[in-house]
Amino acid sequence: MLDEAADAVRVALPWTALLLAAALPWRFLQIVFADRLLDLGSDASRYGTYLRSAALMAMLAFLVSRWGRLVYARAIRLVHANGKNPGRETLRVPPSVLADYVFIATFTELLSSMTAITFVGPPLCTMLSGSAIGTAELNTTASISEPFRNIARAKESKIVFSLLLVFACAFVVAFINVAAAFALGYWLVSGMGWFDAQRWAPFFSFNNRRFVLAAIGCALLTLEPFWIAAHVMLVRKAGAAQSGEDLRAWFEELRRA
Amino acid sequence: MAAEEYAGEAARSRGLLHSAPMPGAAPQRCAYHAERAGFAICMSCRTTLCQECATQWDGIWHCTACLAKKGTAPRTRSPIAGWVVVTAASAALFYCSIRVMVWSGVLLAGLR
Numbered sequence: 001m002l003d004e005a006a007d008a009v010r011v012a013l014p015w016t017a018l019l020l021a022a023a024l025p026w027r028f029l030q031i032v033f034a035d036r037l038l039d040l041g042s043d044a045s046r047y048g049t050y051l052r053s054a055a056l057m058a059m060l061a062f063l064v065s066r067w068g069r070l071v072y073a074r075a076i077r078l079v080h081a082n083g084k085n086p087g088r089e090t091l092r093v094p095p096s097v098l099a100d101y102v103f104i105a106t107f108t109e110l111l112s113s114m115t116a117i118t119f120v121g122p123p124l125c126t127m128l129s130g131s132a133i134g135t136a137e138l139n140t141t142a143s144i145s146e147p148f149r150n151i152a153r154a155k156e157s158k159i160v161f162s163l164l165l166v167f168a169c170a171f172v173v174a175f176i177n178v179a180a181a182f183a184l185g186y187w188l189v190s191g192m193g194w195f196d197a198q199r200w201a202p203f204f205s206f207n208n209r210r211f212v213l214a215a216i217g218c219a220l221l222t223l224e225p226f227w228i229a230a231h232v233m234l235v236r237k238a239g240a241a242q243s244g245e246d247l248r249a250w251f252e253e254l255r256r257a
Numbered sequence: 258m259a260a261e262e263y264a265g266e267a268a269r270s271r272g273l274l275h276s277a278p279m280p281g282a283a284p285q286r287c288a289y290h291a292e293r294a295g296f297a298i299c300m301s302c303r304t305t306l307c308q309e310c311a312t313q314w315d316g317i318w319h320c321t322a323c324l325a326k327k328g329t330a331p332r333t334r335s336p337i338a339g340w341v342v343v344t345a346a347s348a349a350l351f352y353c354s355i356r357v358m359v360w361s362g363v364l365l366a367g368l369r
Binding site: 033034037038040041042044045048051052055056058059063096099100102103106107109110113114116117141142143144 | 336339340342343344346347350351353354355356357358359360361362363364365366367
């Protein structure tokens with residue numbers, strides 16, 4: 001499934017660019033918000049108005065990123081169905097699907113913020129978020145119950161959990177690679193005469209909190225297309241298995257061979 | 258007769274008729290066409306159906322009558338109501354998310 005997801009990501013490359021463009025402001029503002037909080041520390045409670053405005057900006061960017069995710073999930077679904085890069089059809093997301101997905105995504109985000117203190121809640125919310133994007137296109141009407149029903153009907157919690165573990169490991173690898181890429185870029189540029197390497201050295205260091213946060217954000221951005229593609233593939237494959245569509249496709253393949 | 262038995266056997270081999278007939282027992286027949294062998298069972302009314310009468314919807318076999326009932330089932334809520342509820346719920350969640358994001362952030366920052 002992960003191999004098929006990787007193939008689909010390769011075919012849907014232009015839509016990956018759209019996804020990253022939509023997700024970039026959200027990740028950037030998340031980093032800014034986290035950075036401000038870490039700056040303020042225990043005094044953060046005195047800066048409620050300021051933090052609320054930062055959170056508002058982040059949440060507005062969150063809505064844009066969810067639209068990007070939905071378009072990307074649709075692109076992956078079309079690639080899975082047709083085997084080629086879909087055209088403008090990808091952008092024709094039904095309004096009810098978008099409304100349902102924004103609702104479930106905002107609910108997941110709220111739940112994630114509420115349970116952040118537990119350190120168990122966010123991974124569970126990540127699983128819910130993955131199932132939400134995987135089943136997003138199964139919603140047919142604007143409803144607050146349908147997204148939950150479709151997630152419950154998928155009954156693939158074990159595989160979703162496995163995907164979470166796989167992507168947790170992938171995150172570590174991506175983080176190391178991103179940090180290494182930054183370091184390599186810094187080393188290459190430092191060879192140029194006009195670049196003041198001494199001045200920039202503290203920035204590209206793990207002692208610099210902003211560098212670590214930026215590397216985390218970049219690692220998450222790198223994994224996002226694969227994560228969405230894996231969940232869309234999972235839901236499509238589970239649906240095909242339930243309806244017998246996979247057997248029909250297999251028989252057709254055998255008949256052709 | 259041989260063709261009907263063959264059709265029944267084929268349906269059983271595909272797992273569509275779960276109860277294989279006992280030796281000597283009459284093979285299952287379509288409820289609407291007595292001359293045809295059973296092909297599937299309607300999951301709503303448990304009627305045996307021939308290939309023509311059985312319709313698969315969402316991976317489940319239905320008879321025409323049950324499918325028509327599903328098609329004409331009265332909607333409990335208009336689509337506009339659904340839109341209003343989803344929009345209101347999303348707006349409320351959006352507002353709460355901002356508040357809770359700040360609250361949990363302050364809480365976590367205070368732990369440092």
